[in-house]
Amino acid sequence: MYKITTIGGDGIGPEVMEGALTVLESLDINFDFIEAEAGKKCLEKNGKTIPEETIKSAKKSDATLFGAITTVSNEKSPIIALRKNLDVYGNLRPVKSFEGISCLYPNLDFYIVRENTEGLYSEIEYCSEDERTAVSHRVITKKSSEKIIDFTFKQAIENKREKVTCVHKANVLKKTDGLFKEIFYKVAKKYPNIKTEDYYVDAMAMYLVQRPEDFDYIVTTNLFGDILSDEAAGLVGGLGLAPSGNIGDKYGLFEPVHGSAPDIAGRNISNPIAMILSSGMMLDFLNEKYYANQIRIAIENVLKKRKIATPDLGGTNKTIELANAVVDELKKL
Ligand code: NAI
Protein backbone atom coordinates (compact mmCIF):
# COMPACT_ATOMS: atom_id res chain seq x y z
CA MET A 1 0.00 0.00 0.00
CA TYR A 2 1.39 3.38 -1.05
CA LYS A 3 0.42 6.53 0.82
CA ILE A 4 0.12 9.35 -1.71
CA THR A 5 -0.65 12.99 -0.86
CA THR A 6 -2.68 14.59 -3.65
CA ILE A 7 -2.85 18.37 -4.02
CA GLY A 8 -5.29 19.37 -6.76
CA GLY A 9 -4.80 23.12 -6.25
CA ASP A 10 -6.58 25.69 -8.43
CA GLY A 11 -8.03 26.09 -11.91
CA ILE A 12 -7.49 22.98 -14.03
CA GLY A 13 -5.38 21.39 -11.24
CA PRO A 14 -8.25 19.40 -9.66
CA GLU A 15 -9.56 18.36 -13.13
CA VAL A 16 -6.25 16.89 -14.30
CA MET A 17 -5.72 15.34 -10.85
CA GLU A 18 -9.05 13.52 -11.13
CA GLY A 19 -7.90 12.20 -14.51
CA ALA A 20 -4.61 10.90 -13.09
CA LEU A 21 -6.25 9.32 -10.02
CA THR A 22 -8.77 7.54 -12.29
CA VAL A 23 -5.85 5.98 -14.15
CA LEU A 24 -3.90 5.07 -10.97
CA GLU A 25 -7.01 3.52 -9.38
CA SER A 26 -7.43 1.25 -12.39
CA LEU A 27 -4.01 -0.38 -11.75
CA ASP A 28 -3.42 -3.48 -9.70
CA ILE A 29 -1.66 -1.47 -6.97
CA ASN A 30 -3.07 -0.38 -3.61
CA PHE A 31 -2.98 3.36 -3.00
CA ASP A 32 -4.12 5.38 -0.02
CA PHE A 33 -4.72 8.86 -1.48
CA ILE A 34 -4.67 11.68 1.07
CA GLU A 35 -6.10 14.95 -0.21
CA ALA A 36 -4.30 18.12 0.85
CA GLU A 37 -4.68 21.80 0.02
CA ALA A 38 -2.50 24.54 -1.48
CA GLY A 39 -2.93 27.59 -3.68
CA LYS A 40 -5.28 30.51 -4.09
CA LYS A 41 -8.50 28.78 -3.00
CA CYS A 42 -6.62 27.42 0.01
CA LEU A 43 -5.48 30.95 0.94
CA GLU A 44 -9.06 32.22 0.81
CA LYS A 45 -10.19 29.35 3.04
CA ASN A 46 -7.27 28.90 5.44
CA GLY A 47 -5.37 32.19 5.27
CA LYS A 48 -2.29 30.43 3.87
CA THR A 49 -1.28 29.32 0.37
CA ILE A 50 0.24 26.20 1.90
CA PRO A 51 -0.82 25.05 5.38
CA GLU A 52 1.62 23.17 7.61
CA GLU A 53 -0.64 20.06 7.38
CA THR A 54 -0.01 19.85 3.64
CA ILE A 55 3.76 19.79 4.12
CA LYS A 56 3.41 17.29 6.98
CA SER A 57 1.19 15.04 4.87
CA ALA A 58 3.71 15.14 1.99
CA LYS A 59 6.51 14.23 4.41
CA LYS A 60 4.54 11.27 5.76
CA SER A 61 3.68 9.95 2.28
CA ASP A 62 5.58 7.71 -0.12
CA ALA A 63 5.14 10.40 -2.79
CA THR A 64 3.08 13.50 -3.59
CA LEU A 65 1.05 14.42 -6.65
CA PHE A 66 0.51 18.11 -7.36
CA GLY A 67 -1.94 19.55 -9.94
CA ALA A 68 -1.39 23.29 -10.35
CA ILE A 69 -2.00 26.48 -8.43
CA THR A 70 -2.86 30.05 -9.30
CA THR A 71 -0.18 32.46 -8.14
CA VAL A 72 -1.20 35.13 -5.62
CA SER A 73 0.90 38.28 -5.77
CA ASN A 74 2.61 39.18 -2.48
CA GLU A 75 2.43 35.56 -1.30
CA LYS A 76 5.32 33.11 -1.49
CA SER A 77 4.82 30.33 -4.02
CA PRO A 78 3.41 27.16 -2.38
CA ILE A 79 5.01 24.87 -4.94
CA ILE A 80 8.42 26.42 -4.30
CA ALA A 81 7.79 26.05 -0.54
CA LEU A 82 6.93 22.41 -1.04
CA ARG A 83 9.97 21.74 -3.24
CA LYS A 84 12.26 23.37 -0.66
CA ASN A 85 10.65 21.69 2.36
CA LEU A 86 10.93 18.27 0.77
CA ASP A 87 14.41 19.10 -0.59
CA VAL A 88 13.43 17.69 -3.96
CA TYR A 89 16.40 19.30 -5.65
CA GLY A 90 16.15 17.58 -9.03
CA ASN A 91 13.38 18.71 -11.38
CA LEU A 92 13.33 16.13 -14.16
CA ARG A 93 11.40 17.25 -17.24
CA PRO A 94 11.14 14.77 -20.11
CA VAL A 95 10.68 16.22 -23.59
CA LYS A 96 9.07 13.58 -25.78
CA SER A 97 7.09 13.66 -29.01
CA PHE A 98 4.13 11.35 -29.54
CA GLU A 99 2.94 9.75 -32.75
CA GLY A 100 -0.37 11.27 -33.76
CA ILE A 101 0.42 14.67 -32.25
CA SER A 102 1.29 17.35 -34.75
CA CYS A 103 4.28 19.27 -33.47
CA LEU A 104 7.49 20.92 -34.61
CA TYR A 105 9.65 17.82 -34.01
CA PRO A 106 8.01 14.37 -34.23
CA ASN A 107 11.03 12.37 -32.99
CA LEU A 108 12.29 14.05 -29.85
CA ASP A 109 13.19 12.25 -26.65
CA PHE A 110 15.44 14.12 -24.25
CA TYR A 111 15.42 15.48 -20.69
CA ILE A 112 15.89 18.83 -19.02
CA VAL A 113 17.08 18.71 -15.42
CA ARG A 114 16.49 21.90 -13.52
CA GLU A 115 17.97 22.74 -10.12
CA ASN A 116 14.92 23.19 -7.95
CA THR A 117 15.86 24.72 -4.61
CA GLU A 118 17.98 27.83 -5.21
CA GLY A 119 19.20 30.09 -8.05
CA LEU A 120 16.99 33.05 -8.93
CA TYR A 121 14.05 31.34 -7.21
CA SER A 122 15.68 31.62 -3.79
CA GLU A 123 13.00 34.23 -3.04
CA ILE A 124 15.47 36.59 -1.37
CA GLU A 125 14.25 39.93 -2.69
CA TYR A 126 14.07 43.43 -1.31
CA CYS A 127 13.47 47.05 -2.31
CA SER A 128 15.61 49.99 -1.33
CA GLU A 129 14.06 52.39 1.21
CA ASP A 130 13.18 54.89 -1.52
CA GLU A 131 11.66 52.01 -3.52
CA ARG A 132 13.65 53.02 -6.58
CA THR A 133 15.68 49.82 -6.68
CA ALA A 134 14.67 46.19 -6.28
CA VAL A 135 17.19 43.40 -5.78
CA SER A 136 16.88 39.64 -6.12
CA HIS A 137 19.60 37.28 -4.92
CA ARG A 138 20.71 34.50 -7.21
CA VAL A 139 22.12 31.89 -4.84
CA ILE A 140 24.26 29.11 -6.28
CA THR A 141 25.88 26.74 -3.80
CA LYS A 142 28.59 24.16 -4.40
CA LYS A 143 26.56 21.55 -2.53
CA SER A 144 23.31 21.94 -4.51
CA SER A 145 25.16 22.24 -7.82
CA GLU A 146 27.09 19.03 -7.14
CA LYS A 147 23.88 17.24 -6.20
CA ILE A 148 21.91 18.28 -9.29
CA ILE A 149 24.79 17.62 -11.68
CA ASP A 150 25.54 14.23 -10.15
CA PHE A 151 21.81 13.40 -10.29
CA THR A 152 21.80 14.23 -14.02
CA PHE A 153 24.79 12.00 -14.84
CA LYS A 154 23.22 9.14 -12.87
CA GLN A 155 19.93 9.58 -14.74
CA ALA A 156 21.80 9.61 -18.08
CA ILE A 157 23.56 6.34 -17.22
CA GLU A 158 20.37 4.68 -15.96
CA ASN A 159 18.57 5.73 -19.13
CA LYS A 160 21.50 4.64 -21.36
CA ARG A 161 22.11 8.09 -22.83
CA GLU A 162 25.39 9.41 -24.24
CA LYS A 163 25.69 13.05 -23.35
CA VAL A 164 25.05 15.67 -20.66
CA THR A 165 24.89 19.35 -21.68
CA CYS A 166 25.44 22.05 -19.06
CA VAL A 167 23.58 25.34 -19.66
CA HIS A 168 24.68 28.55 -17.93
CA LYS A 169 25.59 32.18 -18.48
CA ALA A 170 29.07 32.12 -16.99
CA ASN A 171 30.36 34.87 -19.30
CA VAL A 172 28.22 37.43 -17.44
CA LEU A 173 27.27 35.69 -14.18
CA LYS A 174 30.94 35.00 -13.55
CA LYS A 175 30.70 34.02 -9.89
CA THR A 176 27.40 32.11 -9.75
CA ASP A 177 27.42 30.36 -13.12
CA GLY A 178 31.20 30.26 -13.11
CA LEU A 179 30.85 28.02 -10.05
CA PHE A 180 28.07 25.94 -11.65
CA LYS A 181 30.15 25.33 -14.80
CA GLU A 182 33.31 24.52 -12.83
CA ILE A 183 31.41 21.97 -10.73
CA PHE A 184 29.88 20.46 -13.87
CA TYR A 185 33.30 19.54 -15.29
CA LYS A 186 34.54 18.40 -11.89
CA VAL A 187 31.61 16.01 -11.40
CA ALA A 188 31.85 14.90 -15.07
CA LYS A 189 35.29 13.38 -14.32
CA LYS A 190 33.48 10.67 -12.32
CA TYR A 191 31.59 9.66 -15.47
CA PRO A 192 34.22 9.29 -18.24
CA ASN A 193 31.86 7.34 -20.51
CA ILE A 194 29.37 10.18 -20.77
CA LYS A 195 30.11 12.94 -23.30
CA THR A 196 29.94 16.51 -22.01
CA GLU A 197 29.49 19.98 -23.44
CA ASP A 198 28.31 23.37 -22.19
CA TYR A 199 26.45 26.28 -23.77
CA TYR A 200 25.36 29.76 -22.80
CA VAL A 201 21.63 29.84 -22.15
CA ASP A 202 20.87 32.34 -24.92
CA ALA A 203 22.58 30.19 -27.53
CA MET A 204 20.86 27.13 -26.06
CA ALA A 205 17.45 28.76 -26.55
CA MET A 206 18.29 28.89 -30.26
CA TYR A 207 19.79 25.39 -30.48
CA LEU A 208 16.64 23.96 -28.89
CA VAL A 209 14.69 25.28 -31.87
CA GLN A 210 17.34 24.49 -34.51
CA ARG A 211 18.66 21.07 -33.49
CA PRO A 212 16.91 19.70 -30.39
CA GLU A 213 17.56 16.11 -31.50
CA ASP A 214 21.25 16.62 -30.56
CA PHE A 215 20.54 16.58 -26.81
CA ASP A 216 20.17 13.76 -24.27
CA TYR A 217 20.26 15.41 -20.84
CA ILE A 218 20.45 19.15 -20.24
CA VAL A 219 21.32 20.31 -16.71
CA THR A 220 20.86 23.90 -15.65
CA THR A 221 19.97 26.30 -12.86
CA ASN A 222 16.45 27.08 -11.66
CA LEU A 223 15.19 29.96 -13.85
CA PHE A 224 16.96 28.83 -17.04
CA GLY A 225 15.49 25.35 -16.57
CA ASP A 226 12.01 26.77 -16.06
CA ILE A 227 12.16 28.78 -19.28
CA LEU A 228 13.89 26.18 -21.44
CA SER A 229 11.46 23.45 -20.38
CA ASP A 230 8.41 25.48 -21.47
CA GLU A 231 10.23 26.18 -24.74
CA ALA A 232 10.94 22.47 -25.12
CA ALA A 233 7.27 21.61 -24.36
CA GLY A 234 6.41 23.85 -27.31
CA LEU A 235 8.54 21.65 -29.60
CA VAL A 236 6.55 18.52 -28.85
CA GLY A 237 2.89 19.52 -28.74
CA GLY A 238 2.42 21.85 -25.80
CA LEU A 239 2.06 22.00 -22.05
CA GLY A 240 -0.83 19.52 -21.96
CA LEU A 241 1.69 16.75 -22.68
CA ALA A 242 4.63 17.87 -20.49
CA PRO A 243 5.15 16.03 -17.18
CA SER A 244 7.73 16.57 -14.45
CA GLY A 245 9.16 14.95 -11.37
CA ASN A 246 10.74 16.74 -8.41
CA ILE A 247 13.10 14.22 -6.91
CA GLY A 248 15.33 14.35 -3.84
CA ASP A 249 17.20 11.84 -1.71
CA LYS A 250 14.10 11.12 0.35
CA TYR A 251 10.96 12.54 -1.26
CA GLY A 252 9.32 12.69 -4.67
CA LEU A 253 6.78 15.28 -5.86
CA PHE A 254 5.21 14.86 -9.28
CA GLU A 255 3.39 17.56 -11.25
CA PRO A 256 2.68 18.68 -14.80
CA VAL A 257 4.86 21.50 -16.12
CA HIS A 258 1.77 23.64 -16.76
CA GLY A 259 -0.03 26.01 -14.39
CA SER A 260 -3.70 26.41 -13.48
CA ALA A 261 -4.71 27.62 -17.00
CA PRO A 262 -7.43 30.09 -15.92
CA ASP A 263 -8.32 30.66 -19.59
CA ILE A 264 -9.83 27.16 -19.85
CA ALA A 265 -10.51 26.28 -16.19
CA GLY A 266 -13.93 25.08 -15.06
CA ARG A 267 -14.94 23.69 -18.45
CA ASN A 268 -13.43 20.21 -18.00
CA ILE A 269 -11.57 20.48 -21.30
CA SER A 270 -8.00 20.49 -19.94
CA ASN A 271 -5.64 17.81 -21.16
CA PRO A 272 -4.90 15.35 -18.32
CA ILE A 273 -1.99 13.62 -20.13
CA ALA A 274 0.76 15.76 -18.53
CA MET A 275 -0.63 14.90 -15.08
CA ILE A 276 -1.07 11.21 -15.96
CA LEU A 277 2.51 11.06 -17.31
CA SER A 278 3.66 12.73 -14.07
CA SER A 279 1.92 9.99 -12.09
CA GLY A 280 3.79 7.51 -14.31
CA MET A 281 7.04 9.19 -13.24
CA MET A 282 5.84 8.74 -9.65
CA LEU A 283 5.49 5.01 -10.27
CA ASP A 284 9.09 4.96 -11.56
CA PHE A 285 10.16 6.68 -8.34
CA LEU A 286 8.23 4.08 -6.30
CA ASN A 287 10.04 1.41 -8.32
CA GLU A 288 6.81 0.26 -9.96
CA LYS A 289 8.56 0.33 -13.35
CA TYR A 290 6.18 -2.17 -14.96
CA TYR A 291 3.08 -0.05 -14.33
CA ALA A 292 4.94 3.16 -15.17
CA ASN A 293 5.71 1.72 -18.61
CA GLN A 294 2.18 0.40 -19.04
CA ILE A 295 0.85 3.93 -18.48
CA ARG A 296 3.25 5.38 -21.05
CA ILE A 297 2.36 2.71 -23.63
CA ALA A 298 -1.39 3.22 -23.04
CA ILE A 299 -0.97 6.98 -23.55
CA GLU A 300 1.06 6.44 -26.73
CA ASN A 301 -1.69 4.18 -28.09
CA VAL A 302 -4.49 6.61 -27.24
CA LEU A 303 -2.68 9.54 -28.85
CA LYS A 304 -1.75 7.50 -31.93
CA LYS A 305 -5.39 6.55 -32.55
CA ARG A 306 -6.51 10.19 -32.40
CA LYS A 307 -10.07 9.14 -31.55
CA ILE A 308 -10.29 10.84 -28.15
CA ALA A 309 -8.60 14.23 -27.82
CA THR A 310 -9.08 17.39 -25.79
CA PRO A 311 -9.30 20.76 -27.64
CA ASP A 312 -5.57 21.56 -27.21
CA LEU A 313 -4.91 18.40 -29.26
CA GLY A 314 -7.48 19.37 -31.86
CA GLY A 315 -10.38 17.32 -30.45
CA THR A 316 -13.63 18.03 -28.62
CA ASN A 317 -13.41 15.59 -25.71
CA LYS A 318 -13.54 16.32 -22.00
CA THR A 319 -10.69 15.80 -19.52
CA ILE A 320 -12.20 12.68 -17.97
CA GLU A 321 -12.98 11.13 -21.38
CA LEU A 322 -9.30 11.26 -22.31
CA ALA A 323 -8.35 9.79 -18.90
CA ASN A 324 -10.94 7.01 -19.37
CA ALA A 325 -9.52 6.27 -22.83
CA VAL A 326 -6.13 5.67 -21.14
CA VAL A 327 -7.82 3.30 -18.64
CA ASP A 328 -9.52 1.40 -21.52
CA GLU A 329 -6.20 1.11 -23.34
CA LEU A 330 -4.48 -0.16 -20.17
CA LYS A 331 -7.04 -2.94 -19.92
CA LYS A 332 -6.15 -4.05 -23.46
CA LEU A 333 -2.39 -4.29 -22.81
P1 NAI B 1 -0.39 27.85 -17.80
O1 NAI B 1 0.58 26.74 -17.90
O2 NAI B 1 -1.45 27.73 -16.78
O3 NAI B 1 -1.10 28.04 -19.24
C1 NAI B 1 -0.39 28.43 -20.41
C2 NAI B 1 -1.23 28.05 -21.64
O4 NAI B 1 -1.25 26.64 -21.83
C3 NAI B 1 -2.70 28.46 -21.53
O5 NAI B 1 -3.15 28.86 -22.80
C4 NAI B 1 -3.40 27.20 -21.10
O6 NAI B 1 -4.74 27.12 -21.50
C5 NAI B 1 -2.56 26.12 -21.77
N1 NAI B 1 -2.55 24.88 -20.99
C6 NAI B 1 -1.83 24.65 -19.85
N2 NAI B 1 -2.07 23.43 -19.39
C7 NAI B 1 -2.97 22.87 -20.20
C8 NAI B 1 -3.63 21.60 -20.22
N3 NAI B 1 -3.41 20.65 -19.29
N4 NAI B 1 -4.52 21.36 -21.21
C9 NAI B 1 -4.75 22.28 -22.15
N5 NAI B 1 -4.16 23.49 -22.21
C10 NAI B 1 -3.28 23.78 -21.24
O7 NAI B 1 0.46 29.18 -17.60
P2 NAI B 1 -0.03 30.68 -17.31
O8 NAI B 1 -1.27 30.97 -18.05
O9 NAI B 1 1.18 31.47 -17.56
O10 NAI B 1 -0.31 30.73 -15.74
C11 NAI B 1 -1.59 30.54 -15.15
C12 NAI B 1 -1.44 30.48 -13.64
O11 NAI B 1 -0.72 29.29 -13.27
C13 NAI B 1 -0.65 31.65 -13.05
O12 NAI B 1 -1.24 32.02 -11.84
C14 NAI B 1 0.73 31.06 -12.84
O13 NAI B 1 1.46 31.74 -11.86
C15 NAI B 1 0.39 29.65 -12.42
N6 NAI B 1 1.45 28.66 -12.65
C16 NAI B 1 1.50 27.65 -11.72
C17 NAI B 1 2.40 26.61 -11.88
C18 NAI B 1 2.37 25.50 -10.91
O14 NAI B 1 1.39 25.32 -10.21
N7 NAI B 1 3.41 24.68 -10.82
C19 NAI B 1 3.35 26.58 -13.02
C20 NAI B 1 3.15 27.66 -13.96
C21 NAI B 1 2.24 28.66 -13.75
Ligand code: MG
Ligand atom coordinates in the same frame (compact mmCIF):
# COMPACT_ATOMS: atom_id res chain seq x y z
MG1 MG C 1 7.23 27.08 -15.46
